[in-house]
Amino acid sequence: MLPRAIIMAEIEVNNIVKRFGRVTALYKVSMKAGKGINMVLGPNGAGKSTLLRCIAGLYKPDEGSISVLGRNPYYDDAVRKGVSLISDNYGLYDYLGVLDNLKFFGRLYGLSDSEISSRAQRLLKEFDAKEYADRKVYTLSRGTKQKVAICRAMLSDPEVMLLDEPTAFLDAASAEELRGTLRSMARATTMIYVTQKIDEVERMQGSITVLRKGRIAGSTDLENIYRSVFPGMTVRVKFAKPVSKELLSGMKGIRADSANAQSISMKVKGYKDINSILKALMDRGAAIISVSYEEPTVEDLINGGRIG
Amino acid sequence: MDSRNVFAVAAKDIKETFSSISIYGPMMGIPLFFSIVLPILTIYVTMYAAPSIAVKLALLPVANLPANTLNKVSFMSFFSLNVLGPIFLTIPILTATVIAADSFSGEKERKTSEALLSTPISKSELLTGKILASLIPTILLTVGVFAIYGSIIDILSHGSFGVYILPNAEWLLMLASSPFFAAAAIGVVVIISAHVRGVKEAQQISSLLVLPVILLPFAAITGFADINVSFFEYLILALVLIDIAVIALSVRSFRKEAIL
Numbered sequence: 001m002l003p004r005a006i007i008m009a010e011i012e013v014n015n016i017v018k019r020f021g022r023v024t025a026l027y028k029v030s031m032k033a034g035k036g037i038n039m040v041l042g043p044n045g046a047g048k049s050t051l052l053r054c055i056a057g058l059y060k061p062d063e064g065s066i067s068v069l070g071r072n073p074y075y076d077d078a079v080r081k082g083v084s085l086i087s088d089n090y091g092l093y094d095y096l097g098v099l100d101n102l103k104f105f106g107r108l109y110g111l112s113d114s115e116i117s118s119r120a121q122r123l124l125k126e127f128d129a130k131e132y133a134d135r136k137v138y139t140l141s142r143g144t145k146q147k148v149a150i151c152r153a154m155l156s157d158p159e160v161m162l163l164d165e166p167t168a169f170l171d172a173a174s175a176e177e178l179r180g181t182l183r184s185m186a187r188a189t190t191m192i193y194v195t196q197k198i199d200e201v202e203r204m205q206g207s208i209t210v211l212r213k214g215r216i217a218g219s220t221d222l223e224n225i226y227r228s229v230f231p232g233m234t235v236r237v238k239f240a241k242p243v244s245k246e247l248l249s250g251m252k253g254i255r256a257d258s259a260n261a262q263s264i265s266m267k268v269k270g271y272k273d274i275n276s277i278l279k280a281l282m283d284r285g286a287a288i289i290s291v292s293y294e295e296p297t298v299e300d301l302i303n304g305g306r307i308g
Numbered sequence: 309m310d311s312r313n314v315f316a317v318a319a320k321d322i323k324e325t326f327s328s329i330s331i332y333g334p335m336m337g338i339p340l341f342f343s344i345v346l347p348i349l350t351i352y353v354t355m356y357a358a359p360s361i362a363v364k365l366a367l368l369p370v371a372n373l374p375a376n377t378l379n380k381v382s383f384m385s386f387f388s389l390n391v392l393g394p395i396f397l398t399i400p401i402l403t404a405t406v407i408a409a410d411s412f413s414g415e416k417e418r419k420t421s422e423a424l425l426s427t428p429i430s431k432s433e434l435l436t437g438k439i440l441a442s443l444i445p446t447i448l449l450t451v452g453v454f455a456i457y458g459s460i461i462d463i464l465s466h467g468s469f470g471v472y473i474l475p476n477a478e479w480l481l482m483l484a485s486s487p488f489f490a491a492a493a494i495g496v497v498v499i500i501s502a503h504v505r506g507v508k509e510a511q512q513i514s515s516l517l518v519l520p521v522i523l524l525p526f527a528a529i530t531g532f533a534d535i536n537v538s539f540f541e542y543l544i545l546a547l548v549l550i551d552i553a554v555i556a557l558s559v560r561s562f563r564k565e566a567i568l
Binding site for chain 1: 320424568
């Protein structure tokens with residue numbers, strides 16, 4: 001069965017090139033995105049934000065074409081009635097109140113004041129920001145500003161959402177709440193979610209396109225990503241009390257981090273290795289209090305040579 | 309063009325401008341200071357400096373006044389129109405420049421442009437809204453300042469000489485020319501905003517527009533320009549043509565990317 005994105009593409013990017021002076025930010029980038037979560041993964045400077053701005057019609061590509069909901073977003077302003085953009089930059093007017101900001105953006109989307117008011121109240125409540133409705137934006141914390149920005153982007157009930165690291169600056173609970181909301185909207189909404197964090201990809205569970213140095217490096221899925229980034233990864237296990245050398249004897253690839261073996265490090269080839277080693281340690285009576293690993297980055301994925 | 313979008317942008321910008329005294333305070337403070345201090349300066353100069361220049365001037369149509377008083381009234385009329393008038397003409401230019409630079413380059417500087425431009429607003433709606441947001445407060449402030457200045461001049465002149473000097477035709481035409489000065493300034497700011505990084509640069513470059521206006525008093529005193537009704541009629545006509553050209557150029561040169 002074909003993925004939904006291929007069956008019906010709300011967004012089609014065909015061979016676009018975007019240059020800023022001598023710098024080529026995007027080169028021959030093509031992608032299709034349909035309803036659901038479409039992740040674009042790439043390191044800093046890969047061209048992710050430029051791609052989103054082109055799709056939103058803010059930048060005119062130097063070459064190639066973009067179609068959003070069947071229209072050219074740069075020339076057809078009306079298409080943006082169904083599109084909203086959230087970036088890590090909250091993009092609110094600091095000296096205006098929260099409701100004034102939402103009212104302003106709502107009006108530009110053609111909503112009546114009563115619609116704006118009811119939707120704003122609902123969204124602010126949903127994102128735990130209702131108490132700030134009458135506050136001026138500059139008085140809010142960075143995380144609350146981001147929550148209001150998310151309310152602004154959802155105000156128009158968009159068909160297409162362009163998300164540029166939207167969980168940046170949110171606390172863990174708010175970020176998870178946003179992810180949940182986005183996942184629940186995914187069936188009816190086309191989302192392009194750009195990030196440089198692999199764990200964000202894992203949490204959002206969408207199709208994945210990897211962007212590198214302004215070019216599409218490939219399409220992949222989560223399993224493939226972990227298959228690519230796990231080999232060679234170091235996992236650290238901490239114990240409640242130091243373990244003896246005898247307990248670790250015969251376990252290959254394990255290195256005690258300190259003389260008294262309060263913790264150990266081990267190189268793994270895949271997540272199955274982690275499970276088997278942890279089981280072996282527990283069978284031998286080790287009291288494990290934490291397992292941590294360095295969060296893989298998209299650079300690991302690309303530099304691992306599996307993609308791009 | 310959807311007028312609701314135009315008015316939404318204009319209302320937002322005006323509200324933003326007047327939401328903090330740190331923004332509108334300096335913009336309004338200097339013109340208000342001028343409008344109160346300069347008339348007092350005028351009457352002081354008239355009463356005590358005994359300007360001989362008044363003898364050379366055309367007399368006001370005020371009958372039954374002693375010659376000395378007539379000279380003083382003529383001088384006060386000349387001074388308030390030819391010397392201080394052009395100073396007041398810098399108000400619409402500077403005010404429009406400050407608001408427009410904040411409006412256009414401010415979106416870029418405060419990083420609000422991405423959210424604004426990702427809405428369905430069109431380029432023409434955005435430009436018109438922002439031009440209105442700069443023009444309306446400028447006109448209101450200029451009218452207010454001219455009214456305060458004219459009233460104080462009249463109170464002082466009536467108290468000292470028993471005559472009201474303002475308004476006269478030149479004064480009203482000078483006031484009528486102010487929106488055209490403001491429109492030209494806004495157009496230049498739009499063009500400049502596309503090429504600068506922030507508000508300060510836009511304001512500094514646009515402020516150069518006041519230079520020709522500041523030269524006017526010298527031109528009047530030295531006899532190079534005669535600031536009368538005809539002068540203002542030609543000036544307004546020229547400004548209309550300049551406005552059309554500058555606004556047309558600004559609309560053509562304005563790209564959404566410019567304020568990103």
